[in-house]
Amino acid sequence: MFNKSQVEVYQNIKAPEELFDKVVSSKPKKTKIYLIPLVSSLAACLVLIFGVATFLSKDFTVDVTFNGQSLTDSVVFYDISPAKAFDMRSSSELCLPIELKLDGKTEISVSEGAVVIDSQRKTSATLEGEVSLIWEIQRTSDFPQCVMTLESSEGKAEITLTQNEADGSFTAKIN
Amino acid sequence: MDNSAGSKLNIEAVYKLYADMLYRVALSELQSDMDAQDAVQDVFIKYMSTTPGFKDSEHEKAWFLRVTVNRCHDILRHRKVRLKFHADSEIAPDTPAPKGQVELFETLSAIPEKYKSVVVLHCLEGLSLQQTADVLKISLSAAKMRLKRARDILREEEKDV
Numbered sequence: 576m577f578n579k580s581q582v583e584v585y586q587n588i589k590a591p592e593e594l595f596d597k598v599v600s601s602k603p604k605k606t607k608i609y610l611i612p613l614v615s616s617l618a619a620c621l622v623l624i625f626g627v628a629t630f631l632s633k634d635f636t637v638d639v640t641f642n643g644q645s646l647t648d649s650v651v652f653y654d655i656s657p658a659k660a661f662d663m664r665s666s667s668e669l670c671l672p673i674e675l676k677l678d679g680k681t682e683i684s685v686s687e688g689a690v691v692i693d694s695q696r697k698t699s700a701t702l703e704g705e706v707s708l709i710w711e712i713q714r715t716s717d718f719p720q721c722v723m724t725l726e727s728s729e730g731k732a733e734i735t736l737t738q739n740e741a742d743g744s745f746t747a748k749i750n
Numbered sequence: 751m752d753n754s755a756g757s758k759l760n761i762e763a764v765y766k767l768y769a770d771m772l773y774r775v776a777l778s779e780l781q782s783d784m785d786a787q788d789a790v791q792d793v794f795i796k797y798m799s800t801t802p803g804f805k806d807s808e809h810e811k812a813w814f815l816r817v818t819v820n821r822c823h824d825i826l827r828h829r830k831v832r833l834k835f836h837a838d839s840e841i842a843p844d845t846p847a848p849k850g851q852v853e854l855f856e857t858l859s860a861i862p863e864k865y866k867s868v869v870v871l872h873c874l875e876g877l878s879l880q881q882t883a884d885v886l887k888i889s890l891s892a893a894k895m896r897l898k899r900a901r902d903i904l905r906e907e908e909k910d911v
Binding site: 576580582585586588589590591593594595597599603 | 787795857874
């Protein structure tokens with residue numbers, strides 16, 4: 576590609592003398608830290624992380640009207656008077672009317688008793704939209720803790736029903 | 751001896767070792783004396799700023815060559831009007847270009863930038879193809895291919911002349 580004399584010409588090229596002075600008088604550059612882009616990048620990352628975390632941790636919420644009263648998803652205690660809770664049909668059963676507003680398809684199951692939907696008695700069912708049901712639980716002297724589980728693709732909620740031994744009232748709680 | 755005096759001595763020694771080679775490479779890439787000087791100065795500033803650790807002298811030489819080639823490519827990218835080599839302008843502004851240098855740089859200017867580094871390092875600086883590939887951080891086969899294409903281009907140029 577290049578003959579010997581061309582390579583020789585090339586090899587004889589020397590750096591100009593003034594370049595030495597330029598290099599020796601040069602000062603090393605300090606590494607610049609660009610604070611504004613760094614901070615804005617950090618802020619953007621934090622916003623993104625917060626957004627994703629908020630989205631992922633979004634609780635499953637469901638509107639529940641329990642025995643005629645709204646049961647929010649925060650810790651709410653609701654006392655049910657045994658007298659009101661007794662249904663006329665059966666004195667040995669606790670019949671709790673529940674209204675649900677469900678966003679999507681939600682599977683409902685109960686640990687004790689059964690739910691009555693459209694006159695059908697079930698221990699679990701898949702429901703959607705606005706639903707009215709009655710939760711029937713066997714009333715015994717040793718009342719167990721009863722749990723109604725509501726589960727959809729968005730998450731899970733539980734309605735827990737316990738009896739207060741002191742006055743025999745019931746407490747409903749959703750979490 | 752304080753640190754600054756020590757580092758000054760060190761930079762002088764390193765300069766003497768590599769300056770001519772780096773200037774030749776930069777001049778071949780940039781075809782401009784001033785740009786080549788700027789590129790070499792930038793390389794030494796980078797050397798002083800980062801003080802990279804080298805395994806051996808070969809590693810050090812490869813680092814200097816790689817940084818020089820990269821700096822030249824940066825300058826070429828940013829150059830708005832690409833300078834073409836002319837005997838009376840950029841190569842030797844104060845002294846006339848030595849005999850043969852004009853022809854050499856005219857030949858180099860016919861080679862596209864992408865292939866020029868391989869040609870300069872391998873054919874003119876005398877690096878092996880593997881060393882050239884290492885400096886440019888390309889595969890050996892890519893280096894061979896670039897060299898072949900540069901040869902083909904020069905052959906075509908000769909035919910046209």
